[in-house]
Amino acid sequence: MKKIVVLTGAGISAESGINTFRDANGLWEGHDIMEVASPIGWENNPELVLDFYNKRRRQLLTVTPNKGHEALVKLEDQYDVTVITQNVDDLHERAGSSRIVHLHGELLKVRSQFDQNLILDWKEDLNLGDFCEHNSQLRPHIVWFGEMVPMMDTAITITEQADILMIIGTSMQVYPAAGLLQYTRPQIPVYFVDPNSAIAQSEHLTILPEKATIGVPKVVEELMNY
Ligand code: APR
Numbered sequence: 001m002k003k004i005v006v007l008t009g010a011g012i013s014a015e016s017g018i019n020t021f022r023d024a025n026g027l028w029e030g031h032d033i034m035e036v037a038s039p040i041g042w043e044n045n046p047e048l049v050l051d052f053y054n055k056r057r058r059q060l061l062t063v064t065p066n067k068g069h070e071a072l073v074k075l076e077d078q079y080d081v082t083v084i085t086q087n088v089d090d091l092h093e094r095a096g097s098s099r100i101v102h103l104h105g106e107l108l109k110v111r112s113q114f115d116q117n118l119i120l121d122w123k124e125d126l127n128l129g130d131f132c133e134h135n136s137q138l139r140p141h142i143v144w145f146g147e148m149v150p151m152m153d154t155a156i157t158i159t160e161q162a163d164i165l166m167i168i169g170t171s172m173q174v175y176p177a178a179g180l181l182q183y184t185r186p187q188i189p190v191y192f193v194d195p196n197s198a199i200a201q202s203e204h205l206t207i208l209p210e211k212a213t214i215g216v217p218k219v220v221e222e223l224m225n226y
Pocket of ligand 1: 008009012169170171193194196
């Protein structure tokens with residue numbers, strides 16, 4: 001089976017009702033990124049950080065996957081598919097994708113400050129005083145600005161093996177995730193679905209300047225007839 005790697009960003013979940021980060025109505029509006037998504041922010045005001053992620057978590061539980069997430073699942077009939085997502089939502093999981101790498105963590109998980117490998121499923125609000133079994137405060141299982149991206153090596157290895165790359169709904173501004181593109185073998189076909197695509201046209205790149213619910217099913221259909 002040919003291997004397809006799908007790199008997704010906030011844009012694929014936009015039509016499910018989750019705001020993107022850098023569009024006009026972006027999530028960070030009203031919030032200094034460093035206040036709510038950095039180790040310093042957490043140290044200075046953990047209540048604000050918890051409140052921010054509690055709101056995100058509550059909202060996530062009210063939304064559902066869209067046709068973009070769903071179309072990717074169909075690809076698995078014919079391809080070995082890995083979704084590498086920058087998103088912290090679980091909409092790829094709920095749509096039914098089998099192999100998903102979360103580069104920036106997961107909103108429905110929390111982890112111990114004492115042991116970063118102690119990760120728990122978490123669907124409720126997370127509050128100060130919620131401790132792990134070692135009596136250490138739990139924090140959102142999110143990769144904050146300035147933190148290492150532990151899944152990056154895995155993502156690079158998978159990307160190096162891709163026969164086809166799809167990129168969906170990402171501004172390609174945040175590294176190291178945006179740098180994954182440079183790890184593909186030369187000349188593999190790359191499809192980019194984004195109404196405002198940010199990478200330069202090149203010979204092996206097909207840009208679909210469309211929303212995910214329109215553009216992703218189109219690419220999937222094309223790939224199923226490949
Ligand atoms: N369908 C497809 N793409 C869309 C749609 C849509 N309906 N709506 C918006 N987009 C595109 C925008 O054109 C933009 O290119 O989604 C992209 C969203 O970009 P960002 O908001 O920058 O999100 P993303 O690239 O995922 O951000 C990367 O930055 O803030 C951090 O950790 C956070 O994972 C996030 C990372």
